[in-house]
Amino acid sequence: MASVGRSGPKPGVETRERLLAAAESLFMEQGFRSTSLREITARAKVNLAAVNYHFGSKDALVREVLQRRLGPLNEARVQYLDRLEAEASGPLPVERILEALLLPALRLSRNPLEHGSTVLRLLGRAFSEPGDYMKDFLPDQYRVAARRFQQALGRAMPHLPESELVWRMHFTFGAIAYVMAGDDALQLVASCQAPEADNPEAIVRRLVPFLAAGLQAPTAPPLDGSPPTLAGTLPRRAA
Amino acid sequence: MASVGRSGPKPGVETRERLLAAAESLFMEQGFRSTSLREITARAKVNLAAVNYHFGSKDALVREVLQRRLGPLNEARVQYLDRLEAEASGPLPVERILEALLLPALRLSRNPLEHGSTVLRLLGRAFSEPGDYMKDFLPDQYRVAARRFQQALGRAMPHLPESELVWRMHFTFGAIAYVMAGDDALQLVASCQAPEADNPEAIVRRLVPFLAAGLQAPTAPPLDGSPPTLAGTLPRRAA
């Protein structure tokens, strides 16, 4: 139904794509709520009204931008996880499950077809502004994948109570989102700049050991000083 | 210089406090940027113009709300850390350093003098919207405390390269901020609701082992498959 190049003043077909690309990069830099349609259409070099013509509203544009990335990303994550489990004999070690969670995002971020490269930060933003645009949208997008990873992690750490696992996944996603959102927050921590802040692969390589250790940590004592139970299978450090 | 109860239509002295309280609770629930002055003055049951009279601008109000909490909080954290170090002989275990980071926030959140109790979420919000209102404000507020904790953690894990430590602190703050921001994001992870989501103490008790293990995790192999080095002192799990 769409045009194939007719009589419009501009090339025609690519306006929608230009808008998605401009919106994505601006959302990445500034967040969703802080970015106006005027900024988006200016960067895309299209008319302001084009947003409403192609998407209907700013909300719909936001959803479209996210869906374009999150859909394939979570599919890739689950597929990656499926493949790892199919190849392995027993339950996967936690580190490999984290790989399945992080590497597809890393690949996406370095796909030269995607203009700006750092799609990671867009995802971080999405998790950093949950109450604004994606109150009921993001959960649907993530619930399937989240359940799948919870299942895998539960198999990797059969002794960890489910309630504890849920919390630790929450902590994990928090660390991931924060790191992915990037830029501003980084300067808060260090007097010195964190090294390699712009290299996603380096970040992932540092993140996996941190999260794997956290996920497999001994559980806290109930409330008194009784000894902690061993949480997971502790594949590397078991005696 | 301020009034002591004169001829104004309303009680008088407490308008400023009412504004701070209303703003704080609304920022907590919706974030900073999403909250308008009109909502704030409506909840505080004061006139719209009062904000500009007492604070000068919305930005100044935001800073005031944050400073009222973050200042004392970070002071308490550093004092707590100082006291722990004074009492201890050697370097502190990582778990205790994390205590110093989290318990003062926990106490603040349960101070019955503070109306709504969950000040934690305000702090989480502050870290979740870094680019908006606190671009240069939050860093100043945190830099001193952050350096202090980096120092303590460096002593606890003398073998961990500083670059690695900075990143791990970053991951740590991310997990903390995400958990503190609370509410919306929590539903993303689990089909089931996370237990005790409204009990800060329970969250802290689960968070400390997770973060302590992450901070002390073995470092990643450089790029190939060479064996990881032991990062910190691993006080509990050392062979």
Add this chain to the structure above:
DNA sequence: GTCTATAATAAGATAGAC
């Protein structure tokens, strides 16, 4: 499909009476 022009809303800030 694209554009100009404009409507409709909501925001932060101020002036000036009381």
Add this chain to the structure above:
DNA sequence: GTCTATCTTATTATAGAC
């Protein structure tokens, strides 16, 4: 100190010519 009324600005969204 507080209030009403208003200004200015920025936003999303639309109507209608081309």
